[in-house]
Amino acid sequence: xxxxxxxxxxxxxxxxxxxxxxxxxxxxxxxxxxxxxxxxxxxxxxxxxxxxxxxxxxxxxxxxxxxxxxxxxxxxxxxxxxxxxxxxxxxxxxxxxxxxxxxxxxxxxxxxxxxxxxxxxxxxxxxxxxxxxxxxxxxxxxxxxxxxxxxxxxxxxxxxxxxxxxxxxxxxx
Numbered sequence: 001x002x003x004x005x006x007x008x009x010x011x012x013x014x015x016x017x018x019x020x021x022x023x024x025x026x027x028x029x030x031x032x033x034x035x036x037x038x039x040x041x042x043x044x045x046x047x048x049x050x051x052x053x054x055x056x057x058x059x060x061x062x063x064x065x066x067x068x069x070x071x072x073x074x075x076x077x078x079x080x081x082x083x084x085x086x087x088x089x090x091x092x093x094x095x096x097x098x099x100x101x102x103x104x105x106x107x108x109x110x111x112x113x114x115x116x117x118x119x120x121x122x123x124x125x126x127x128x129x130x131x132x133x134x135x136x137x138x139x140x141x142x143x144x145x146x147x148x149x150x151x152x153x154x155x156x157x158x159x160x161x162x163x164x165x166x167x168x169x170x171x172x173x
Contacts, residue, residue, distance in 0.1 A: 031056035095140025098128030101147040108154045112165070115158040121151040 027036045030045035030052060037045065037052060045052060093099065101124040108117035128144035 028052045093138075093140040093143055095128055095132050095135075095138040095143070097124060097131050098140030098144040098147065101125035101128045101144055105147045105151055105154065108151060108158070111161055112158070114154065115162070118151050118155050118158065121147055121154075125151070 027038075027040060028042065029036050030048060030050055031054065032050040033045060033048045035045060035047045042052060044050065101121055104117045104121040104124055108114040108121055110117075125144045125148040128140055129148070132138060132141035132144060
């Protein structure tokens with residue numbers, strides 16, 4: 001009896017599937033985002049807005065993620081608007097001499113051996129400052145002054161390290 005009931009249930013399921021398949025429209029799939037349309041005669045994707053009859057294009061997934069399907073990208077106007085909104089917070093430095101002074105300052109941070117770079121920082125930083133005064137369009141005056149002023153602090157630390165190198169063996173006696 002149970003087998004008979006199972007056969008009847010299976011036949012009912014198959015007939016229900018046939019009924020459903022007669023009303024089933026071939027749904028189209030969006031090439032950009034991969035969603036199926038809800039209607040068989042849909043022209044646009046409900047998620048990203050792409051025309052369903054168009055083929056896949058390389059930027060479709062990117063445009064779909066930003067909901068930019070069907071919109072043109074006008075780079076020139078967006079670029080001009082960004083330029084107006086951006087405020088230059090830092091002085092542009094084209095003075096390579098002051099940048100070299102900064103590099104010498106950074107190299108002078110090396111313990112013990114960095115003391116070699118401190119005189120270079122004084123000399124190149126001073127030359128960078130003079131260059132910035134003669135050609136103000138290059139910039140770099142502040143960087144040259146910062147390099148020179150920090151090199152005094154680094155010089156004090158380096159002298160202290162060399163003093164420690166001398167005094168520690170003396171303390172051991």
